[in-house]
Amino acid sequence: MDVSEQDRAPVRRPISITSIVDCVGSLATGTLHENLYLLDSNRAGGSTGQGTPALRTRVSRGDRLLWTVITLECEAFAAIEDIRIDTGVCRPERHTYPDSDVAYWTATVARDDIGLVPYEITFRIGPGEASMTTPVPPALIGGTSPD
Amino acid sequence: MSQQLAIIVMIDTENALEAGTLRGNTYLVDNMRRLGSRGECSGDLVSAVVGGHWSNGGQAQEQILNWLVGSLGSVPLTLPRNYHSHRVHRHDSRSLQSLGRLADAGGANAEDGDPLTEVRRIHREFGARIGTARGRHRHAHCDRLMDLTGRIVPEESSRRGDPVHSHPAPVLVDLCGEAVEKKVIHPAQYGSPDQDTDGWYWSAAVDTSRPGTYSYTMVVELQQLVRGPAGRTWRPRRMSHKARLNVTSTPMRNGFTGAGIGYLPVPSP
Numbered sequence: 001m002d003v004s005e006q007d008r009a010p011v012r013r014p015i016s017i018t019s020i021v022d023c024v025g026s027l028a029t030g031t032l033h034e035n036l037y038l039l040d041s042n043r044a045g046g047s048t049g050q051g052t053p054a055l056r057t058r059v060s061r062g063d064r065l066l067w068t069v070i071t072l073e074c075e076a077f078a079a080i081e082d083i084r085i086d087t088g089v090c091r092p093e094r095h096t097y098p099d100s101d102v103a104y105w106t107a108t109v110a111r112d113d114i115g116l117v118p119y120e121i122t123f124r125i126g127p128g129e130a131s132m133t134t135p136v137p138p139a140l141i142g143g144t145s146p147d
Numbered sequence: 148m149s150q151q152l153a154i155i156v157m158i159d160t161e162n163a164l165e166a167g168t169l170r171g172n173t174y175l176v177d178n179m180r181r182l183g184s185r186g187e188c189s190g191d192l193v194s195a196v197v198g199g200h201w202s203n204g205g206q207a208q209e210q211i212l213n214w215l216v217g218s219l220g221s222v223p224l225t226l227p228r229n230y231h232s233h234r235v236h237r238h239d240s241r242s243l244q245s246l247g248r249l250a251d252a253g254g255a256n257a258e259d260g261d262p263l264t265e266v267r268r269i270h271r272e273f274g275a276r277i278g279t280a281r282g283r284h285r286h287a288h289c290d291r292l293m294d295l296t297g298r299i300v301p302e303e304s305s306r307r308g309d310p311v312h313s314h315p316a317p318v319l320v321d322l323c324g325e326a327v328e329k330k331v332i333h334p335a336q337y338g339s340p341d342q343d344t345d346g347w348y349w350s351a352a353v354d355t356s357r358p359g360t361y362s363y364t365m366v367v368e369l370q371q372l373v374r375g376p377a378g379r380t381w382r383p384r385r386m387s388h389k390a391r392l393n394v395t396s397t398p399m400r401n402g403f404t405g406a407g408i409g410y411l412p413v414p415s416p
Contacts (some may be wrong), residue, residue, distance in 0.1 A: 012311075013161070013220070013311050014295050014311065016219055016295065018217075018219060020155060020157070020176050020188065022178060022180070025178070025181065034180065037174075037176055037188040039157055039174055039188070039219055040219070041159060041162075041219040041220050043162060043172075044162050044165075050188075051174050051187070051188030052188070068223040069223070069225070070217060070225055072153050072155060072178045073151075074215065074224070097222065097226060097230070097296065097297040098234065098297045099230075099234065099237060099297070100226055100227075102223070102225050104296070
């Protein structure tokens, strides 16, 4: 059976967006300001703002995005509670890694030429009810948007 | 003992392997920002290590540094170190159960009635097999690829390029450089730097009696997927990256009485 050209094409690598949360700092100050660092795996593709809360992730239509969280101290807990973004661009959904209780969020970019699309991430931090939102919005950028 | 000091080393593995360097592909974050660390989440972190001393100048308490290495192109550090191995074992169990059911039914329960097609499906789902550059010795969690959502990657040899996969976690194999040579830090490795046990993390006690800024070098081993005559293998690649410590020492102060380094339990002037 012939395999179509599309079937043989290499699969594009998902773009990982990692949030590094200083749980002790954020619980002590009540804010993620200076306690949150964002990184993505697409610096070579044009992402900017690596290591800051104002990450600009360069995307194209069909790109799969994966949001994960790590904490500065391995004993501390932080998780993504919600991601709010224009649903016409992508619809983030929460999933769990198989055989674990660790969650990740994923979405597929629906359009090219999205310009600059800011979004918000809300984190649950620590063992209590503390929820905090990104102090400045990160964004997805696509098409001819300026950085 | 004071709070343990943590340094997270995040490596953009895909780009580091392509460029052949950690420069520009490494981001360091510590939990000492409020103590004066500079360059958070950059490749040029200067970690503040604030020690304390008694009236006789002796070091009052230990400062302990811990390094933890992660990868932007891998499943997160929050998953257990043996997650990949565990997923391969679970996956193999399910494949064996499928074969068992096929055998028990004499092939009658194959999806399209052809037992050979079902066997081929199970074989493909077994996963893309990977060897190691070390020869026949196989590491259970590395002989199959896992993707970024924890699923075992099926064998699809018809596709061009390598399957999308979660990179094996980078392993810190050595801490060296000025701070070690001058015995400002005394590093110790917990675990073993090979793919089976994953070299958990490094710790170092700090001699804060000699304030100053000292550099240190991290040697990290990444795994690159390469294709050869015998199929795909993992090839280890070692790269190094420098960072710095800014060691200071201040007089100890009693948090309850406010007393300083004098002999009386009264607040210092």
